[in-house]
Amino acid sequence: MNVRVRFSLLAQTPQILPINYNYYIASMIYRRIESVNPDLSFLLHKPNTIKFFTFSKLMAKKRKPFGDQIRIEGRAYFDFTSPKKDIVISLVEGMLQEPNVKIANANFVLEEVKVLREKEICGKEIFSTLSPISVTTVKVEDGHRKIVDLYPNEPKFYENIRKNLIKKYRLLYGEEPDDTDLEIKVRRAKAKRIKIKNTFHRCVEMVFEASGSKELLTIGYQAGFGERNSMGFGMVKVVNGRRRAMEG
Numbered sequence: 001m002n003v004r005v006r007f008s009l010l011a012q013t014p015q016i017l018p019i020n021y022n023y024y025i026a027s028m029i030y031r032r033i034e035s036v037n038p039d040l041s042f043l044l045h046k047p048n049t050i051k052f053f054t055f056s057k058l059m060a061k062k063r064k065p066f067g068d069q070i071r072i073e074g075r076a077y078f079d080f081t082s083p084k085k086d087i088v089i090s091l092v093e094g095m096l097q098e099p100n101v102k103i104a105n106a107n108f109v110l111e112e113v114k115v116l117r118e119k120e121i122c123g124k125e126i127f128s129t130l131s132p133i134s135v136t137t138v139k140v141e142d143g144h145r146k147i148v149d150l151y152p153n154e155p156k157f158y159e160n161i162r163k164n165l166i167k168k169y170r171l172l173y174g175e176e177p178d179d180t181d182l183e184i185k186v187r188r189a190k191a192k193r194i195k196i197k198n199t200f201h202r203c204v205e206m207v208f209e210a211s212g213s214k215e216l217l218t219i220g221y222q223a224g225f226g227e228r229n230s231m232g233f234g235m236v237k238v239v240n241g242r243r244r245a246m247e248g
């Protein structure tokens with residue numbers, strides 16, 4: 001099962017938040033889940049585990065970046081997706097239970113929770129990122145193992161996305177996908193650097209054509225492409241022709 005939800009927020013007065021706000025939204029999501037389902041929250045806090053959810057950037061019409069901050073006026077929203085029903089239900093209940101939403105030092109009021117129409121993912125889709133994709137590899141430098149962020153100009157970027165999707169499928173369903181083929185062709189890409197706590201991560205916003213395993217494309221659509229999904233990386237939407245107008 002996949003559920004996509006949009007949380008619409010209202011800034012009753014202009015609000016200032018850090019331009020690197022991912023960590024603060026993620027923290028708020030964890031707190032809201034914990035408030036209604038402590039057992040689930042405990043499982044999600046286990047280190048080095050796939051959390052099976054991701055969320056989009058914070059969208060707003062009246063949004064103005066300046067320096068390392070953003071000023072938001074009026075309405076804003078972020079989208080959330082997970083293939084696990086209990087995660088979505090717990091977050092929605094937690095958000096509705098306390099409509100005052102704090103992201104860093106910015107204060108919003110929850111206006112609406114909307115379930116978005118789920119897409120039937122085919123074996124070939126065009127996706128656009130709602131939050132940038134993060135992919136890493138391990139390299140040995142001077143005898144030390146080092147985690148390195150990858151960009152689409154490196155072949156390992158695509159192979160590691162494929163391996164990550166296979167791992168997600170295996171953990172979610174307890175079996176291997178029937179098809180593990182995946183080909184990604186980038187149509188547009190924009191490099192980004194996002195700070196999580198005290199570390200900057202290289203990532204990429206992109207529009208890309210993906211073809212091959214329907215199982216892998218579906219899990220990417222539901223749980224996010226790439227890594228660090230629970231920190232707000234790798235959420236995508238379908239932009240194929242007629243489906244563009246259907247996106248929530």
